[in-house]
Amino acid sequence: MAKLTTRTENYSEWYNQIVQEAQLAENSSVRGCMVIKPYGFAIWENIKNILDAMFKATGHTNAYFPLFIPKSFLSKEASHVEWFAKECAVITHYRLKNDPNGKGVIVDPEAKLDEELIVRPTSETIIWDSYRNWIHSYRDLPLLINQWANVVRWEMRTRIFLRTMEFLWQEGHTAHSTADEAEEEAKKMLMVYSDFVGNFMGIYHILGQKPEHEKFAGAVRTYSFEPMMQDGKALQAGTSHNLGQNFAKAFDVQFTNKNNQQEYVYATSWWVSTRLMGGLIMAHSDDQGLVLPPALAPIHLVVVPVFKTEEDLIAIKNYLGSALDTLKNSQITISSPTLGEWKMPVVVKIDEDSQKSPGWKYNEYELKGVPLRIAIWARDMAQGHVELYRRDTQEKQFVKIEDLASTVSSLLHDIQKNVYTKHQSLTETNTYKVDTYEEFKEKVESWFVLAHWDWTTETALQIQEETKATIRCIPFDSPEESGVDMITGKPSTRRVLFAKAY
């Protein structure tokens, strides 16, 4: 039975082992590309379904744009190309032919493209090229579109979920008739992410605005949520951008406004990706494996019957029958500003496999983060109870069979709250207000730091150079407070959030 490396022994190895042992994903034969395995993909499907409902509840529709982008598009928006056009998958040919030496196939040199195609690293350019034909008047606005897609960035050092060459994401691309409306949309979608990350993923996070030098290429303002991982690093897992008129200008998308004047369209874009899976793992899991919030768990309750004969198994199933039926017809309810009371069915699995031992199964479902487990022996039936194990706190209790359904239901809601509270407590305990650079360097090595900063890119880059910490965001809730920059001594009016980051 595999035992995980602990977080304190080797955090990075612990992460890799959870990904592997919980059967979430694995590396493929294509360097940097992952295979998302069924159990991992079931979690991603839950993430996707809930987010998709949120986007629709806020008026967005889905569409689909091409995988390929003509090379010339990437350099139309000047700052965009600096971010994205460098490390990418370039298609130069469109045909293979049999190797004349009889060894498989080779690229046909005659099938060379006139203009190379790039596998999309993000879709602003190809989408705004389409929007040019869709938007003519203020009556065509706002245009609120989202796309679920795969994207490719040629990363040299990859880690499953956190940084892969190909990853899955959603990218919202909206068009508006005023600057205010675009700003409102960018902030609204950040709050949608915050709703999802907090209420469904159970992840506490700090909301704020990126400083100038950290914002997205082509953006006027970038907003992000910044959660702390258990090693004290931040994970940048989603951003929302007010793009102003930059892409509209690059792709010449103008509209006739209400005053009958031609004007460039205002834009936003916002995305989260399979990186969220990495955050989910690193925020909650422990040395026994994955810990999942019930809102995203593919299985909520696993039943491990301990039996020798087929008759025993039948007796156990009959004994549990009505409680499990009640549970399968019950729902978990999550309160969400975006979705209201969101309900999802309780999923119960009975593991009847007779080849594997109960101990093996316990370990397996602990690794996989199933929130609740019932172990039941024939003797429990006489005593009228079952043993219920709770994954997040690792507590066991005996529950009377007549209370089972209500206890499970109430515990699932409790676990959902508890993973969040625990993560909030981790974050708050390990976020330090610091006023000297000495203390800064010590704390930021391991944790979040709130410090004054002189608002210059130079100072931020010096700090990054010397400590590897970056300004994660200017928190919305950071109060006005007079102070001085730790290094330059220049005045500052509020603290910003520093951390090392994934």
Added chain:
Amino acid sequence: MAKLTTRTENYSEWYNQIVQEAQLAENSSVRGCMVIKPYGFAIWENIKNILDAMFKATGHTNAYFPLFIPKSFLSKEASHVEWFAKECAVITHYRLKNDPNGKGVIVDPEAKLDEELIVRPTSETIIWDSYRNWIHSYRDLPLLINQWANVVRWEMRTRIFLRTMEFLWQEGHTAHSTADEAEEEAKKMLMVYSDFVGNFMGIYHILGQKPEHEKFAGAVRTYSFEPMMQDGKALQAGTSHNLGQNFAKAFDVQFTNKNNQQEYVYATSWWVSTRLMGGLIMAHSDDQGLVLPPALAPIHLVVVPVFKTEEDLIAIKNYLGSALDTLKNSQITISSPTLGEWKMPVVVKIDEDSQKSPGWKYNEYELKGVPLRIAIWARDMAQGHVELYRRDTQEKQFVKIEDLASTVSSLLHDIQKNVYTKHQSLTETNTYKVDTYEEFKEKVESWFVLAHWDWTTETALQIQEETKATIRCIPFDSPEESGVDMITGKPSTRRVLFAKAY
């Protein structure tokens, strides 16, 4: 107001205009790649959601495999490479750099891949490369996995939905411990497709097996459903393959069977794609635009209030209020062998736009195939009725307000049945049993033909050469019947289905 080219004037142009005018999709700046627009994508989402539920109901789970395939993988299965490795998107480089002449970006010649990557045209090879590590014993089987993905085939002549360079699809890839089980799976998934295509898409179709020379590269047997389009051509829109041990041998995937012997794994694969959208359009639509079966329609009922003042509009909405509330809480029920009684909510849209005329709106929703439309004037309120228009038959009727909800609900079920019956009738009326090659050539020019064939590839290819018709399938329900091949006079025991095809 755009008026469509009619089917008889120019069928192909009629198709293109529906795609455009119903705002389903459009060509992008990347040759051969389409943009699926929000309305078209909403239909695809309905297709996807129902199929996904069917795959899960039959025990399959989703996973995700890499977009890229190493070039060498494609030639591992000998016949596979002949089909797929020729016209494809080839990635040769992984970096761009600024053009030294200052004009945008160029491919960095130093960033050349050692082995080229191919954008997946289908995923058998990359998936079986993973399965090798997943399958060791009969206890790991069956492995029932599906993937929703984009794939790329470098087509020279493209048409939206029917043949595009990039398209969206699902590909099931299953692994089994016996040949019989793989055969059963391949047939089962064909029947799942048949359930979906018949009961949800409302498309009549002929089920059967492909002849040897028409089967998928690497398959032992290929099954397909063959629907007739309104121009009499068949649309190949989905296939299910028993792959035998071919891919297991190519990728060395062996398992220990119950007798403790090493054996190669048995496989199936099966897929449908956005091509189904083309079939949906061509099976049901008419010269006024798209006709949608309610099971796939993004909007079931559109309400067009005819009003001059805001007061009128409010009065109309109050008048309709309770009927619409009842409808919004009601469901369409489809009986499906795979899903049982499948229920979906009735979607109602009220078009309150005051800029567009009622006539413009009628045309718009007819083009978009919305199954039912209510037009309502202030005067209708005094008379206690509304005008209800039914898209499939183009019939209008007045309905009493108190009967509205029940009438709409019953009509939606009726339309669902009617589009199927109509399509079945089209197919049956235009499927001819033919015994001479003369008559064959005449009928197959425009319609389906059931004819005897001597079961040789030579004869089939001669017929294809001379008439452009192919053997679509050997229908399951084609009875034993002695006859002779139309050309060679050799004996035949049953008729096969010939048609020209998309």
